[in-house]
Amino acid sequence: MSERPRDPASGLPFSRLVEAFAAGSDEAWAVHFRALEKQAAGEEVIVLSVGDPDFDTPSVICEAAVAALRAGETRYTLGGGITPLRERIAEIESERLGFAVSAGEIVVCAGAQNAIYNSLRCLVEAGDEVVIFGPPYVMFDGVVAASGATPRRVPLDAATGFRIDRAALEAAVSERTRAILLNSPHNPTGAVASPAELEAVAALCRERGLWLISDEVYADLCYDGDFQSPACLPGMRERTVVVRSLSKSHAMSGWRVGWVVAPKALCDHMVGLIYHALYGGAAFTQRGALAALTEPIPEVAAMKQAYRERRDFLCAAIERIEGLHCIKPESGIFCLMDVGGLGLPTKLFAERLLECEGVSVLPGDAFDPAIGQMVRVSLCQPRPLLEEAVKRIKRFASAVRAEAAAPRVGAGG
Numbered sequence: 001m002s003e004r005p006r007d008p009a010s011g012l013p014f015s016r017l018v019e020a021f022a023a024g025s026d027e028a029w030a031v032h033f034r035a036l037e038k039q040a041a042g043e044e045v046i047v048l049s050v051g052d053p054d055f056d057t058p059s060v061i062c063e064a065a066v067a068a069l070r071a072g073e074t075r076y077t078l079g080g081g082i083t084p085l086r087e088r089i090a091e092i093e094s095e096r097l098g099f100a101v102s103a104g105e106i107v108v109c110a111g112a113q114n115a116i117y118n119s120l121r122c123l124v125e126a127g128d129e130v131v132i133f134g135p136p137y138v139m140f141d142g143v144v145a146a147s148g149a150t151p152r153r154v155p156l157d158a159a160t161g162f163r164i165d166r167a168a169l170e171a172a173v174s175e176r177t178r179a180i181l182l183n184s185p186h187n188p189t190g191a192v193a194s195p196a197e198l199e200a201v202a203a204l205c206r207e208r209g210l211w212l213i214s215d216e217v218y219a220d221l222c223y224d225g226d227f228q229s230p231a232c233l234p235g236m237r238e239r240t241v242v243v244r245s246l247s248k249s250h251a252m253s254g255w256r257v258g259w260v261v262a263p264k265a266l267c268d269h270m271v272g273l274i275y276h277a278l279y280g281g282a283a284f285t286q287r288g289a290l291a292a293l294t295e296p297i298p299e300v301a302a303m304k305q306a307y308r309e310r311r312d313f314l315c316a317a318i319e320r321i322e323g324l325h326c327i328k329p330e331s332g333i334f335c336l337m338d339v340g341g342l343g344l345p346t347k348l349f350a351e352r353l354l355e356c357e358g359v360s361v362l363p364g365d366a367f368d369p370a371i372g373q374m375v376r377v378s379l380c381q382p383r384p385l386l387e388e389a390v391k392r393i394k395r396f397a398s399a400v401r402a403e404a405a406a407p408r409v410g411a412g413g
């Protein structure tokens with residue numbers, strides 16, 4: 001076993017766990033944090049490196065939270081979430097999933113991230129393996145490692161449109177595998193798993209006795225076709241943990257409200273974990289979430305339409321820039337841009353684009369070295385800023401091409 005990490009000042013030991021999330025995450029977000037620093041220093045930086053909705057939370061939701069505070073909902077609440085919210089979610093999920101879900105099969109968590117963490121803590125431990133698909137959402141390796149288990153990646157191939165390959169998936173499942181962590185609609189590729197792909201995952205879970213954690217945070221942001229949850233497939237309800245969130249669909253990332261739909265016994269264990277880790281969420285944010293799921297909120301459809309239009313604009317505009325190519329996402333709030341035609345590694349591309357033109361994107365290496373020449377571009381900026389970003393990206397691409405054509409003349413910064 002490796003040496004325990006220590007406090008540099010006192011020499012006192014930390015747990016080995018701290019290394020699980022320290023590794024990689026700083027590097028993954030280096031360009032993003034640099035962009036924020038520049039912005040704070042007054043530079044006109046366009047931040048396209050994070051998926052944080054730029055829209056305000058619809059006012060009906062904010063008003064409900066404020067009313068709850070004014071009504072004195074300021075005390076401890078139940079670990080699994082306030083009862084009316086669990087009941088309302090159960091109603092919605094019953095309709096969406098097509099089978100009856102009770103309030104006891106819902107646990108309200110502090111966002112999808114916390115829901116995934118809680119699920120893994122209750123399902124796996126040191127020595128276990130969890131299969132994830134690569135390129136993964138940047139936090140997946142760390143959150144799996146935080147449970148003590150080891151992530152095993154199944155590569156998704158850009159050439160196939162990031163489709164799940166059953167043979168590759170089967171090869172990644174070992175004696176130690178306890179769960180598959182699936183994210184469809186997928187961040188960063190925007191791919192939505194087809195019924196056949198879902199069935200392949202489900203079949204493996206049934207055959208090998210595995211849990212499926214199904215991260216569905218982008219389920220309400222599908223632009224080309226419907227979303228289906230793998231929990232609906234035969235024999236899957238009892239082995240699937242569905243993870244959902246209001247962060248993206250309702251512009252509520254800072255509220256930290258998400259939930260799981262899972263078998264009752266697992267939910268009971270998770271509530272126990274929440275009591276020990278958090279004691280419980282905040283009642284007023286959950287009142288806001290209840291309003292989000294009860295009141296008619298036209299902004300939700302309007303935001304989805306805006307993301308769709310931004311996607312269409314960005315992809316078409318990038319396609320017109322020599323050396324760049326955009327992979328049009330079926331869902332979500334990101335586009336992957338292939339920068340291979342410019343001959344720069346993605347990290348260098350992202351660093352130089354930020355320094356020269358003040359546009360931040362996330363380099364593909366942050367997700368997966370195997371992703372190739374891709375950078376992730378967020379759609380969470382208003383259209384005029386996206387238009388300005390495209391102008392800057394175009395200017396940068398021309399400078400890089402000119403530099404490549406005349407290597408002794410400095411260009412592109």
Ligand SMILES: Cc1ncc(COP(=O)(O)O)c(C=O)c1O
Nearest residue numbers: 111112113137187217245247258
């Ligand atoms: C795939 C995926 N899962 C989970 C999360 C976390 O969402 P939340 O804000 O609900 O914790 C994100 C956020 O970007 C995400 O992209």
